[in-house]
Amino acid sequence: MLKIENLQAEIDGKAILKGLNIEVKAGEVHAIMGPNGAGKSTLASVIAGKEEYEVTGGNIELNGEDISELAPEERAHNGVFLSFQYPVEIPGVSVTNFIKTAINETRKAKGLEDMPAKDMLKMIREKSELLEIDRKFLGRSLNEGFSGGEKKRNEIFQMAMLEPKLAILDETDSGLDIDALRIVANGVNKLKSKDNAVIVITHYQRLLDYIVPDFVHVLHDGKIVKTGDASLALELEAKGYDWIKQELV
Amino acid sequence: MSKYTEEQLEEELKTQEYKYGFYTDIESDTFPVGLNEDVVRAISKKKNEPEWMTEWRLEAFRVWEQMEEPEWANVHYEKPKFQDIAYYSAPKQKPKLNSLDEVDPELLDTFKRLGISIDEQKKLANVAVDIVMDSVSVATTFKKTLGEKGIIFMPISEAIQEHPELVKKYLGTVVPTSDNFYAALNSAVFSDGSFCYIPKGVKCPMELSTYFRINEGGTGQFERTLVVADKGSYVSYLEGCTAPMRDENQLHAAVVELIAMDDAEIKYSTVQNWYPGNKEGKGGVYNFVTKRGLCENNAKISWTQVETGSAVTWKYPSCILKGNNSVGEFYSIAVTNNFQQADTGTKMIHLGKNTKSTIISKGISAGKSQNSYRGLVQINSRAENARNFSQCDSLLMGNECGAHTFPYIETKNKSAQIEHEATTSKIGEDQLFYCNQRGIDTEKAIALIVNGFSKEVLNKLPMEFAVEAQKLLEISLEGSVG
Numbered sequence: 001m002l003k004i005e006n007l008q009a010e011i012d013g014k015a016i017l018k019g020l021n022i023e024v025k026a027g028e029v030h031a032i033m034g035p036n037g038a039g040k041s042t043l044a045s046v047i048a049g050k051e052e053y054e055v056t057g058g059n060i061e062l063n064g065e066d067i068s069e070l071a072p073e074e075r076a077h078n079g080v081f082l083s084f085q086y087p088v089e090i091p092g093v094s095v096t097n098f099i100k101t102a103i104n105e106t107r108k109a110k111g112l113e114d115m116p117a118k119d120m121l122k123m124i125r126e127k128s129e130l131l132e133i134d135r136k137f138l139g140r141s142l143n144e145g146f147s148g149g150e151k152k153r154n155e156i157f158q159m160a161m162l163e164p165k166l167a168i169l170d171e172t173d174s175g176l177d178i179d180a181l182r183i184v185a186n187g188v189n190k191l192k193s194k195d196n197a198v199i200v201i202t203h204y205q206r207l208l209d210y211i212v213p214d215f216v217h218v219l220h221d222g223k224i225v226k227t228g229d230a231s232l233a234l235e236l237e238a239k240g241y242d243w244i245k246q247e248l249v
Numbered sequence: 250m251s252k253y254t255e256e257q258l259e260e261e262l263k264t265q266e267y268k269y270g271f272y273t274d275i276e277s278d279t280f281p282v283g284l285n286e287d288v289v290r291a292i293s294k295k296k297n298e299p300e301w302m303t304e305w306r307l308e309a310f311r312v313w314e315q316m317e318e319p320e321w322a323n324v325h326y327e328k329p330k331f332q333d334i335a336y337y338s339a340p341k342q343k344p345k346l347n348s349l350d351e352v353d354p355e356l357l358d359t360f361k362r363l364g365i366s367i368d369e370q371k372k373l374a375n376v377a378v379d380i381v382m383d384s385v386s387v388a389t390t391f392k393k394t395l396g397e398k399g400i401i402f403m404p405i406s407e408a409i410q411e412h413p414e415l416v417k418k419y420l421g422t423v424v425p426t427s428d429n430f431y432a433a434l435n436s437a438v439f440s441d442g443s444f445c446y447i448p449k450g451v452k453c454p455m456e457l458s459t460y461f462r463i464n465e466g467g468t469g470q471f472e473r474t475l476v477v478a479d480k481g482s483y484v485s486y487l488e489g490c491t492a493p494m495r496d497e498n499q500l501h502a503a504v505v506e507l508i509a510m511d512d513a514e515i516k517y518s519t520v521q522n523w524y525p526g527n528k529e530g531k532g533g534v535y536n537f538v539t540k541r542g543l544c545e546n547n548a549k550i551s552w553t554q555v556e557t558g559s560a561v562t563w564k565y566p567s568c569i570l571k572g573n574n575s576v577g578e579f580y581s582i583a584v585t586n587n588f589q590q591a592d593t594g595t596k597m598i599h600l601g602k603n604t605k606s607t608i609i610s611k612g613i614s615a616g617k618s619q620n621s622y623r624g625l626v627q628i629n630s631r632a633e634n635a636r637n638f639s640q641c642d643s644l645l646m647g648n649e650c651g652a653h654t655f656p657y658i659e660t661k662n663k664s665a666q667i668e669h670e671a672t673t674s675k676i677g678e679d680q681l682f683y684c685n686q687r688g689i690d691t692e693k694a695i696a697l698i699v700n701g702f703s704k705e706v707l708n709k710l711p712m713e714f715a716v717e718a719q720k721l722l723e724i725s726l727e728g729s730v731g
């Protein structure tokens with residue numbers, strides 16, 4: 001699914017990713033953990049194609065195809081989805097209108113007609129039920145005045161609607177109370193299949209109790225410095241990141 | 250209906266043309282350039298106007314001669330040379346084209362993207378329309394329905410002939426000839442326009458639209474509109490057209506007067522899309538408009554406008570809230586791109602008790618354009634319990650454009666409640682990336698954000714107009730980022 005080799009990226013001349021390798025296969029769940037400022041969000045943005053970041057080396061392959069020259073919307077059309085750590089507000093554009101536009105633009109890129117309103121409605125019903133989202137919520141302006149938890153739940157709702165191949169969840173757990181966390185994690189688990197993959201970026205073990213990863217990676221100073229199974233997350237929780245840092249010296 | 254042969258139909262179309270004033274007398278069609286009393290007299294004579302109308306125009310001309318062109322607006326342009334303009338030319342019959350293939354492809358492309366039907370495209374581009382049953386019958390039913398209700402809707406030149414008592418009674422009562430430089434000029438030389446009268450208690454059953462007359466006679470550069478809603482009546486009036494209007498006339502100075510008598514309501518919606526000039530800022534229409542409405546007791550006037558065209562726009566649709574409990578509303582979207590300049594806003598003059606006004610202005614600037622909101626809220630001493638709410642939002646694209654807000658508030662009555670809110674925002678890289686990440690390209694993302702920003706105003710437009718206006722915003726801002 002995703003293969004990243006020796007990825008190097010910088011912003012404003014400052015190197016952030018410094019030779020990063022990761023491979024994610026279909027059907028897998030990977031967790032990326034690491035201290036603040038390690039470059040986790042940068043990695044997510046670079047995979048999604050944010051233009052402010054300059055890729056200075058290495059490559060990113062999605063399903064065997066080099067995507068590093070593709071525009072962000074083209075990567076999205078190819079099935080990349082990013083649940084943002086800080087989702088932006090778009091005043092006056094309802095959640096429904098936004099997701100409708102996203103779906104139809106993606107279909108258009110694939111040469112398909114707009115999704116019939118009837119099908120769209122059915123899908124919205126299903127997915128909002130899955131994530132226990134109130135109907136009224138769908139009429140509100142995108143992320144405007146949303147609580148932290150509502151924003152994250154809305155991200156996962158969009159993911160459910162867009163059915164991506166590769167979903168990257170950037171600190172989706174922060175801002176969620178325990179009930180919301182369970183709902184969101186449950187939603188992600190239901191959407192998981194052998195044909196798609198999920199990368200979960202998180203600080204805490206908490207989310208990984210619900211979304212159980214096949215691999216856990218530790219990102220430190222722009223590189224993956226350690227990889228293990230789910231038990232690594234527990235170890236990190238117990239010992240903190242300093243332990244890793246010391247190990248590196 | 251089955252007996253209605255093609256010849257009959259053609260015949261009917263011909264008479265209609267004549268009726269709306271296509272003159273074939275080419276020799277005397279255009280007057281020499283320049284403006285003086287003789288030219289004003291000649292215009293009036295040409296239109297076969299009664300003596301009082303000629304005098305009215307002359308009076309306006311004398312006032313205009315004494316006036317100076319206003320300088321206070323935040324726009325910069327080369328002043329038109331008023332003595333170099335020909336002040337009378339009969340509505341020109343544009344060359345008829347035989348098929349859409351002969352139309353400028355760029356224009357056609359725009360039509361398509363606006364979702365304008367093939368028939369409508371032909372009409373707008375002046376292609377000979379193959380006999381379309383539909384549009385003829387629509388026009389006929391339309392006129393019949395209005396006639397039954399006693400509604401008068403016709404070119405103002407015709408109304409001067411057929412309903413002189415009404416025109417004489419109301420013309421110039423809301424915008425006096427001496428009001429301002431452009432209004433005076435318009436009063437002296439106005440070419441044509443629309444007249445509308447809704448009788449007491451009548452709710453006009455359809456949107457009245459100048460659209461219906463789009464191909465029946467250009468109203469020229471000095472358009473004059475007068476809408477009178479008698480007691481307890483209601484009318485919704487649509488002006489303009491989302492299709493791009495190309496015109497060789499650089500200067501346009503229209504006057505619109507609305508009169509809402511006791512308990513009447515007028516909704517006046519405009520979509521203005523005059524040629525804005527090219528990307529370098531060359532050419533383009535100067536649009537200097539005076540629009541004002543008068544509300545008697547319990548009356549209501551709403552102005553809704555979507556302004557995307559013109560090189561220079563100077564326009565302040567206003568309400569005089571004379572009657573007690575009267576209501577004035579102004580909803581506006583003004584888009585400027587490239588080198589366009591707009592100075593637009595409204596005046597709400599509160600005279601009566603318990604009068605209420607609402608102002609929602611959305612300015613969108615891109616390119617190197619300048620977009621100014623200028624609004625006056627005036628509460629006079631007798632206007633007990635007057636209320637105003639104003640909200641002026643500006644959206645900027647890029648770093649080279651400007652948005653300016655000039656709110657003026659004058660209160661002479663302590664019971665007034667006035668609220669003013671203003672925001673300025675920018676379409677951010679983060680917003681665009683967020684949309685891109687969801688599969689929405691930048692052009693579409695801008696359209697989405699702009700539509701969201703403008704929603705409160707778009708919602709005020711009649712449904713079918715709103716859809717077109719939405720697409721128009723999209724097209725006007727194309728190429729504004731990246």
Ligand SMILES: Nc1ncnc2c1ncn2[C@@H]1O[C@H](COP(=O)(O)OP(=O)(O)O)[C@@H](O)[C@H]1O
Nearest residue numbers: 011012014016035036037038039040041042043
């Ligand atoms: N737009 C930016 N401009 C400059 N520095 C940035 C920018 N974005 C991130 N950085 C820097 O890159 C580093 C990694 O940030 P980030 O990827 O957000 O870390 P994480 O998500 O792991 O907390 C930090 O040192 C941060 O300050």
Ligand SMILES: [Mg+2]
Nearest residue numbers: 040041042085
């Ligand atoms: Mg982060």
